[in-house]
Amino acid sequence: MYASSTAAMVRLTTYADAREALRHRELREATHDEALFLLDNTVLVLHGDAHTRRRRVENRAFRRDILGHFERDQLADIFQETVGPFIEQSEGNLVEIAHRLVMNLSATVAGVDRPLRTPAETDRLYEFLKHLSEGATIIDSTRDKDEVRTEVLDALDAFKREFYSASEARRRALIADFHAGTIGEEQLPRDVLTTLLRYQTELGVPDDLLPREVGLYLVGAHTAANQITHLVHELLTWMQQTGDKTRVAAKDLRFVQRCMLESVRLNPPAPSLLRAAPDAEVVLRTGRSIPANALVDVDLASANRDPSVFGNDASEFNPRREVSPEVYPWGLSFGAGTHVCIGQEMAAGQPMDEDVAPEVHLYGAVPRLVYMLFEHGLTPHPERPPVAAGHTRRREWGEYPVAFAR
Numbered sequence: 574m575y576a577s578s579t580a581a582m583v584r585l586t587t588y589a590d591a592r593e594a595l596r597h598r599e600l601r602e603a604t605h606d607e608a609l610f611l612l613d614n615t616v617l618v619l620h621g622d623a624h625t626r627r628r629r630v631e632n633r634a635f636r637r638d639i640l641g642h643f644e645r646d647q648l649a650d651i652f653q654e655t656v657g658p659f660i661e662q663s664e665g666n667l668v669e670i671a672h673r674l675v676m677n678l679s680a681t682v683a684g685v686d687r688p689l690r691t692p693a694e695t696d697r698l699y700e701f702l703k704h705l706s707e708g709a710t711i712i713d714s715t716r717d718k719d720e721v722r723t724e725v726l727d728a729l730d731a732f733k734r735e736f737y738s739a740s741e742a743r744r745r746a747l748i749a750d751f752h753a754g755t756i757g758e759e760q761l762p763r764d765v766l767t768t769l770l771r772y773q774t775e776l777g778v779p780d781d782l783l784p785r786e787v788g789l790y791l792v793g794a795h796t797a798a799n800q801i802t803h804l805v806h807e808l809l810t811w812m813q814q815t816g817d818k819t820r821v822a823a824k825d826l827r828f829v830q831r832c833m834l835e836s837v838r839l840n841p842p843a844p845s846l847l848r849a850a851p852d853a854e855v856v857l858r859t860g861r862s863i864p865a866n867a868l869v870d871v872d873l874a875s876a877n878r879d880p881s882v883f884g885n886d887a888s889e890f891n892p893r894r895e896v897s898p899e900v901y902p903w904g905l906s907f908g909a910g911t912h913v914c915i916g917q918e919m920a921a922g923q924p925m926d927e928d929v930a931p932e933v934h935l936y937g938a939v940p941r942l943v944y945m946l947f948e949h950g951l952t953p954h955p956e957r958p959p960v961a962a963g964h965t966r967r968r969e970w971g972e973y974p975v976a977f978a979r
């Protein structure tokens with residue numbers, strides 16, 4: 574038995590309490606309770622052994638060799654295909670550019686085929702992404718929630734018809750060929766959908782869950798896309814403040830990765846993550862008590878600015894910040910514990926302190942894409958200022974006009 578919506582609320586604002594709560598096995602994921610109409614039974618909301626089993630299978634699509642292939646061999650093509658038209662027009666809305674970019678990448682990891690690879694096809698997938706993301710983050714929506722739910726379920730049906738069904742059928746046929754011995758394992762796509770289909774019976778995954786689970790990975794793209802815009806904004810502001818007129822900061826990929834970790838700390842994907850307590854009290858190491866059946870508000874925004882961990886300038890963007898080795902430089906923006914973000918290394922790369930050669934180091938899709946945007950002369954738009962998003966309480970940009978100098 575776990576907390577209901579009328580339960581007492583405990584707010585955790587220090588880094589130590591917040592991290593421990595996210596890692597605590599007794600506390601159940603509850604941020605998405607309002608989004609169960611879309612996310613029920615997906616990896617994001619599963620608990621205990623069922624979560625461990627599903628996660629273990631899906632982790633296979635995020636192995637470092639696969640991520641290295643995406644970063645080094647596929648990202649530049651996706652960039653050209655997606656950003657090329659905006660560079661030709663010399664301007665665009667970064668929010669839209671970022672979503673298109675990361676969506677095409679996430680579609681590949683998730684296992685959603687884009688057979689035509691046309692701008693119209695990307696537009697259509699982008700429409701679904703927006704609806705699915707709005708459904709997953711309905712807890713923070715400022716719109717009429719019944720209206721949102723209806724739109725999201727309609728979009729899910731259309732997504733199944735227009736993208737998902739053909740993607741599933743193609744993978745099922747390939748898996749059958751593999752079992753018949755006519756193709757080798759290396760000819761199977763290395764994505765979440767293929768992995769799930771291969772282990773569907775073992776995991777007991779019903780057919781109707783598959784498109785929603787795959788859709789969840791597109792929602793991950795929404796989070797990563799927002800981080801592209803946040804990182805560009807933080808970098809532009811920082812370069813202006815430090816008088817970096819030749820934009821040296823954006824020409825060093827390793828430094829851009831460092832900037833991303835700092836930017837994601839200051840701009841967590843949601844103000845809070847929720848956890849639900851069981852029907853017994855939970856006491857954290859600091860002595861903080863969480864009463865039976867309480868809801869826990871893990872306040873990411875506060876924990877990530879905890880001065881006892883990040884220093885007195887914790888609210889400022891400082892990519893040269895040093896933190897103790899036990900502390901995540903990105904704060905708790907990727908979560909912690911069993912539900913820690915599966916796409917973290919894909920989006921943000923591997924930890925900076927791992928001793929690997931620069932040519933094999935994973936820098937992450939967000940730093941690499943931002944680096945490429947600056948390489949193409951990205952500057953703030955000379956006439957149109959950025960505007961915050963109006964449909965959500967989350968810290969998101971609605972429009973971020975940029976220009977391309979070459």
Ligand code: HEM
Nearest residue numbers: 616617790793796797800842906907908912914915916920
């Ligand atoms: C910078 C970008 C990203 C940020 C800040 C981020 C943040 C997070 C956070 C905070 C969680 C934990 C939620 C919780 O504990 O309640 C999470 C989980 C998750 N993320 Fe991400 N994410 C990002 C990118 C991505 C990408 C690119 C993907 C997919 C390709 C992805 C897929 C997922 C999935 C599937 C989970 C659920 C994992 C589980 O419950 O076991 N994320 N993410």
